[in-house]
Amino acid sequence: MAxxxxxxxxxxxxxxxxxxxxxxxxxxxxxDRVEVGASHLEIAExxxxxxxxxxxxxxxxxxxxxxxxxxxxxxxxxDESTFGEEMINLDIGVCIDGWLADTAITVDHSxxxxxxxxxxxxxxAAIDMxxxxxxxxxxxxxxxxxxxxxxxNPVVNLTGHGLGHxxxxxxxxxxxxxxxxxxxxxxxxxxxxxxxxxxxxGKVTEGASEEIFALEREGSxxxxxxxxxxxxxxxxxxxxxxxxxxxxxxxxxMALRRLKRNDIxxxxxxxxxxxxxxxxxxxxxxxxxxxxxxxxxx
Numbered sequence: 304m305a306x307x308x309x310x311x312x313x314x315x316x317x318x319x320x321x322x323x324x325x326x327x328x329x330x331x332x333x334x335d336r337v338e339v340g341a342s343h344l345e346i347a348e349x350x351x352x353x354x355x356x357x358x359x360x361x362x363x364x365x366x367x368x369x370x371x372x373x374x375x376x377x378x379x380x381x382d383e384s385t386f387g388e389e390m391i392n393l394d395i396g397v398c399i400d401g402w403l404a405d406t407a408i409t410v411d412h413s414x415x416x417x418x419x420x421x422x423x424x425x426x427x428a429a430i431d432m433x434x435x436x437x438x439x440x441x442x443x444x445x446x447x448x449x450x451x452x453x454x455x456n457p458v459v460n461l462t463g464h465g466l467g468h469x470x471x472x473x474x475x476x477x478x479x480x481x482x483x484x485x486x487x488x489x490x491x492x493x494x495x496x497x498x499x500x501x502x503x504x505g506k507v508t509e510g511a512s513e514e515i516f517a518l519e520r521e522g523s524x525x526x527x528x529x530x531x532x533x534x535x536x537x538x539x540x541x542x543x544x545x546x547x548x549x550x551x552x553x554x555x556x557m558a559l560r561r562l563k564r565n566d567i568x569x570x571x572x573x574x575x576x577x578x579x580x581x582x583x584x585x586x587x588x589x590x591x592x593x594x595x596x597x598x599x600x601x
Contacts (some may be wrong), residue, residue: 308491309490309491311491311590311592315402315468316590318399318400318402319399319402319403319404319493319588319590319599320597320599321358321359321399322359322362322397322398322399322402322403322404322599323397323404323406323588323598323599323600323601324599325354325357325358325359325397325399325404326354326359326395326396326397326404326405326406326588326599326600327406327600327601328353328357329350329353329354329357329395329397330393330395330406330408330600332349332350332353333346333349333350333353333365333393333395334393334408334410336349337386337391337393337410337412338386338412339385339386339387339388339412340385340386341385341386342382342383342384342385343367343378343382343384343385343386344378344381344382344383344384344548346365346367346386346393347364347365347367347377347378350365350393350395351364351365354395354397358399359397359398359399360397360398360399361395361396361397361398362396362397362398362403362404362405362471362543362544363396363471363515363543363544363545364377364514364515364544364545364546364548364549365377365393365394365395366392366393366394366395366407366515367391367392367393368391368392368394368573368582368584369386369389369390369391369392370389370390370413370581370582371503371575371576371579371580371581371582372392372510372573372574372575372576372582373392373458373461373499373507373574373575373576373582373584374394374461374507374571374573374574375513375514375515375571375572375573375574376512376514376573377514377515377546377548378514378546378548379514379547379548380547380548380555380556382548386412387412388412388413388414389412389413390409390411390412390413390415390418390419390581390582390583391409391410391411391412392407392408392409392410392582392583392584393407393408393409393410394406394407394584394586395407396471398469398543401468401469401541402468403466403467403470403471403493403588404466404588404599404600405466405471405495405497405586405588405600406495406586406587406588406600407497407584407585407586408584408585408586409422409423409583409584409585411583413581415502415581415583417453417454418453418455418500418501418502418581418583419583420453421449421450421453421455421498421500421583422450422498422499422500422583422584422585423585424449424453425445425446425449425450425457425479425498425500425585426446426496426497426498426585426586426587428445428446428448428449429442429445429446429477429496429498430496430587430589430596430598432445433488433496433589433591433595433596434488434591434592434594434595434596435488435489435490435591435593436487436488437487437488438485438486438487438488439475439476439477439478439482439485439486439487439488440478440481440482440483440484440485441481441485442477442478442485442496443477443478443479443480443481443482443485444480444481446478446479446480446498447479447480447481449498450479450498450500453500455500455501455502456500456501456502456503456504456505457479457480457498457499457500457501457505458479458499458500458501458505458506458507458576458582459478459479459480459505459506460506460507461479461497461499461507461574462476462477462478462479462497463476463477463478463479463494463495463496463497463498463586464476464477464494464495464497465492465493465494465495466493466494466495466588467493469541469542469543470542471543471544474486475488475492475494477494477495477496477497479497479498479499488591489591490591490592490593491590491591492590492591493588493589493590493591494588494589494591495586495587495588495589496586496587496589497584497585497586498584498585498586499582499583499584500582500583500584501576501580501581501582501583502580502581503576503577503578503579503580503581503582504576504577504578504580506576506577507574507575507576507577507582508574508575508577509572509573509574509575510572510573510574510575511572511573512572512573513570513571513572513573514546514547514548514573515544515545515546515570515571516544516545516546516547516559516562516563516568516569516570516571517540517542517543517544517545517568517569517571518536518537518540518541518542518567518568519566519567519568519569520566520567521537521567522562522565522566522567524561524562524565524567526557526558526561528552528553528554528555528557528558528561529552529557529558529561529562531551531552531558532550532552532555532558532559532562533558533562533567535550535551535552536550536562536568544571547559586600587599587600587601588600
């Protein structure tokens with residue numbers, strides 16, 4: 304997109320800023336509530352309800368990743384899990400009329416402050432580099448340099464990403480390591496930069512559990528509960544991820560099983576560090592401007 308075509312005062316960018324402003328507030332308030340003994344479900348619902356109170360909608364279920372978990376973990380219906388002396392990552396998103404903001408923070412109760420600090424410093428260094436014409440591979444190299452300088456590894460098969468209208472993951476991909484084939488950032492791009500650090504080997508694999516789903520395609524089902532769930536999904540969540548616990552049908556797990564069997568929805572398995580080692584995370588959403596970038600979630 305040519306610079307002259309980008310109107311940063313347009314409704315799109317105003318809504319992106321509004322989403323980021325809500326998210327910044329909710330991230331801080333939620334992180335303050337993460338204490339040993341606190342309930343995962345209460346924390347997730349606090350953040351999601353607070354987003355709605357402030358005029359937004361959750362862009363996806365609050366991710367609460369513990370220790371070796373890196374992404375896609377969210378409380379189940381009636382979840383009784385509580386926080387221990389663990390490394391806790393909160394990943395939260397806000398949607399305003401389909402325009403998105405995405406952020407993450409590590410709350411460390413495990414006694415590994417440097418591992419929590421590494422992705423934070425990597426994110427700061429990455430943001431300092433952002434301007435039109437910068438290559439995403441160079442951003443990845445900077446993230447990798449900072450994390451390895453702490454003696455840790457970046458998680459190489461998780462990346463930052465573009466944010467589209469009703470689309471949580473679009474191009475460009477922002478790698479967390481040096482890559483030769485990158486994308487050039489342009490004025491007006493909206494990207495989430497998301498360094499992950501680990502004291503393990505630096506790869507994640509899929510676990511068995513799934514609590515987050517998204518619509519794959521339009522379809523029809525005979526079962527009444529599945530039909531009711533599908534109506535809510537298409538009207539309320541559209542293409543954005545949702546949690547089992549958000550569904551208002553009487554048997555949500557059964558409804559989702561039917562929808563999944565018919566390839567109408569797909570699940571997001573919890574991602575875990577391959578070697579069972581700790582993972583930390585920090586994320587901001589930025590808009591690429593003529594002379595640098597604007598951090599909407601600061």
